[in-house]
Amino acid sequence: MHQEREPAVVVDGLRKTYGEKVAVDEISLNVCEGEIFGILGPNGAGKSTTVEAIAGLRVGDRGHIRVHGIDPWTDRAALTEVLGVQLQEAKLQQKITVQEALELWSAFYPDPEPWAPLAERLGLGAHLGQRFEDLSGGQQQRLSIALALIGRPRVVVLDELTTGLDPRARREVWDLVRDVRDRGVTVILVTHSMEEAQTLCDRIAIVDAGRIRALDTPAGLIAAGTAATTTTFDTSAAIDLVSLREIDGVTSAHSANGTITVEGAEGVALAVIEALRTQGVSPQRLRVAAGSLDSAYLDLTDTTQEITR
Amino acid sequence: MTSPTAAVIRTESRLFARERLSLFWIVLFPSLLLGVLGLIPSFREDSADFGGRSLIDLYVPVTVLLSMIMASIMTMPATLTGYRENGILRRLGTTPAKPFAILLGQVLVHAAAVAASSVIVIVLGRVAFGTPLPESVVGYAVAYVLALIVSLGIGAAITAVSPNAKAGQVVGMVVFFPCMFTAGVYFPVEVFGGTVRDIISLTPYGAASNALNDATAGSFPELVDLAVMGGWAVVLYVIAVRVFRWE
Numbered sequence: 001m002h003q004e005r006e007p008a009v010v011v012d013g014l015r016k017t018y019g020e021k022v023a024v025d026e027i028s029l030n031v032c033e034g035e036i037f038g039i040l041g042p043n044g045a046g047k048s049t050t051v052e053a054i055a056g057l058r059v060g061d062r063g064h065i066r067v068h069g070i071d072p073w074t075d076r077a078a079l080t081e082v083l084g085v086q087l088q089e090a091k092l093q094q095k096i097t098v099q100e101a102l103e104l105w106s107a108f109y110p111d112p113e114p115w116a117p118l119a120e121r122l123g124l125g126a127h128l129g130q131r132f133e134d135l136s137g138g139q140q141q142r143l144s145i146a147l148a149l150i151g152r153p154r155v156v157v158l159d160e161l162t163t164g165l166d167p168r169a170r171r172e173v174w175d176l177v178r179d180v181r182d183r184g185v186t187v188i189l190v191t192h193s194m195e196e197a198q199t200l201c202d203r204i205a206i207v208d209a210g211r212i213r214a215l216d217t218p219a220g221l222i223a224a225g226t227a228a229t230t231t232t233f234d235t236s237a238a239i240d241l242v243s244l245r246e247i248d249g250v251t252s253a254h255s256a257n258g259t260i261t262v263e264g265a266e267g268v269a270l271a272v273i274e275a276l277r278t279q280g281v282s283p284q285r286l287r288v289a290a291g292s293l294d295s296a297y298l299d300l301t302d303t304t305q306e307i308t309r
Numbered sequence: 310m311t312s313p314t315a316a317v318i319r320t321e322s323r324l325f326a327r328e329r330l331s332l333f334w335i336v337l338f339p340s341l342l343l344g345v346l347g348l349i350p351s352f353r354e355d356s357a358d359f360g361g362r363s364l365i366d367l368y369v370p371v372t373v374l375l376s377m378i379m380a381s382i383m384t385m386p387a388t389l390t391g392y393r394e395n396g397i398l399r400r401l402g403t404t405p406a407k408p409f410a411i412l413l414g415q416v417l418v419h420a421a422a423v424a425a426s427s428v429i430v431i432v433l434g435r436v437a438f439g440t441p442l443p444e445s446v447v448g449y450a451v452a453y454v455l456a457l458i459v460s461l462g463i464g465a466a467i468t469a470v471s472p473n474a475k476a477g478q479v480v481g482m483v484v485f486f487p488c489m490f491t492a493g494v495y496f497p498v499e500v501f502g503g504t505v506r507d508i509i510s511l512t513p514y515g516a517a518s519n520a521l522n523d524a525t526a527g528s529f530p531e532l533v534d535l536a537v538m539g540g541w542a543v544v545l546y547v548i549a550v551r552v553f554r555w556e
Binding site for chain 2: 055056057076077080081083084085087089090091092093094095096100103104105107108109151
């Protein structure tokens with residue numbers, strides 16, 4: 001699996017401004033062939049602008065991009081042969097049927113993937129005669145994904161992939177994305193869902209305010225965060241939160257409805273239990289969990305100083 | 310084996326066939342109007358006021374232009390601004406198909422609907438009310454094609470200057486009524502004389518109306534009318550191309 005990988009997509013020093021506003025500020029990243037690369041960040045962080053630049057829909061003010069050696073800003077025609085794109089909130093003609101859309105997209109490519117099995121795979125087999133306007137949000141989304149894959153792209157960009165899907169449909173789409181990757185397609189996944197990024201991506205770039213704040217594997221990001229573990233317990237006794245916060249490695253300790261949550265580095269849990277023992281408090285429903293991407297993400301994207309908690 | 314452009318055009322024609330309301334206004338309504346007006350006896354009487362023609366004679370070119378107005382101003386900009394607003398043009402830009410193909414497709418299906426409507430109107434007038442067929446066929450063809458080009462140019466300009474579908478409707482309405490008036494839908498422009506007539510003749514549909522009437526009567530359209538249409542077409546397409554945004 002992990003042999004020498006070629007970069008499928010190279011973004012080097014990308015900068016894009018809209019008037020006064022800097023949307024993307026010197027973003028550089030390499031996406032390896034055959035990986036699922038996540039771009040995670042809050043709304044307006046510059047995620048979509050970055051992938052739109054990769055898709056050739058926007059031309060950066062500075063920097064350059066290569067997709068399998070193709071410059072998307074000057075050679076859109078060649079780019080469309082290797083890159084499939086599912087855009088955020090892009091719709092189709094209201095009255096086009098699922099089958100007509102699949103057939104239309106098939107006609108765009110020299111060697112399209114047979115659309116019938118693809119539609120079946122995406123749960124659209126029963127809806128081929130249905131018009132786009134009559135599809136549910138999830139069905140529209142799955143059709144959009146099918147269209148992005150139909151030209152057998154080497155790289156596929158999926159922007160806000162599972163927004164509006166119910167949990168079951170989300171999992172099905174995730175399975176499909178893994179399938180696509182296993183067939184050797186490189187996937188660039190734009191998302192603001194932590195869960196999606198954590199379960200799906202091989203590597204994640206956390207983007208905020210137009211810059212990359214961190215770029216690592218999900219495990220690497222979590223370990224590097226200030227909250228590698230989360231310790232929670234219930235207690236009816238009064239707790240001296242200040243003393244907990246003073247423990248070496250603890251980044252935060254707070255109490256809500258009788259549940260105390262302490263976040264901190266590896267090994268903090270033991271120190272917390274020790275401190276509770278000296279305070280004569282017996283914790284109930286004690287849980288120690290590995291930190292999630294959530295806390296790492298919040299650390300990295302929290303640019304405004306929080307004064308109160 | 311079809312080219313992406315041909316596939317897009319074929320899909321657009323299929324989708325257009327599902328737009329019953331658009332088809333009604335473009336294809337059926339003009340001949341319906343002609344039919345209703347033709348039932349009024351006084352409309353069928355030749356009058357010296359109109360150069361020996363009857364009012365219904367004059368309404369044949371008027372209803373031809375009416376279908377162009379419906380296609381270019383009412384339905385095409387609404388479709389195209391909707392496509393843009395919903396990201397369809399942008400999405401197409403990420404495929405080997407050019408988003409231009411969808412614009413071309415829309416222009417072609419609307420032009421085809423107008424042509425069908427015109428044939429129905431001319432045949433209906435002839436068969437039901439004995440209106441004259443165009444005597445100068447070449448003159449009529451030239452006037453007709455120019456009128457269609459300038460008309461679609463108005464639609465293209467509306468699409469270009471409207472930031473979204475809603476604005477497109479407002480701009481369309483503002484343009485719609487003067488166009489209906491100058492095309493002679495309310496009363497044929499022939500009833501006006503003097504300065505009013507001269508001003509109407511400087512508008513796209515006023516000039517188109519003159520040209521179609523001349524050709525129907527047997528003479529080649531006056532160059533000034535063709536020049537007015539050509540001039541408007543150039544201005545409108547320059548605006549459309551300069552201002553148009555794909556998203």
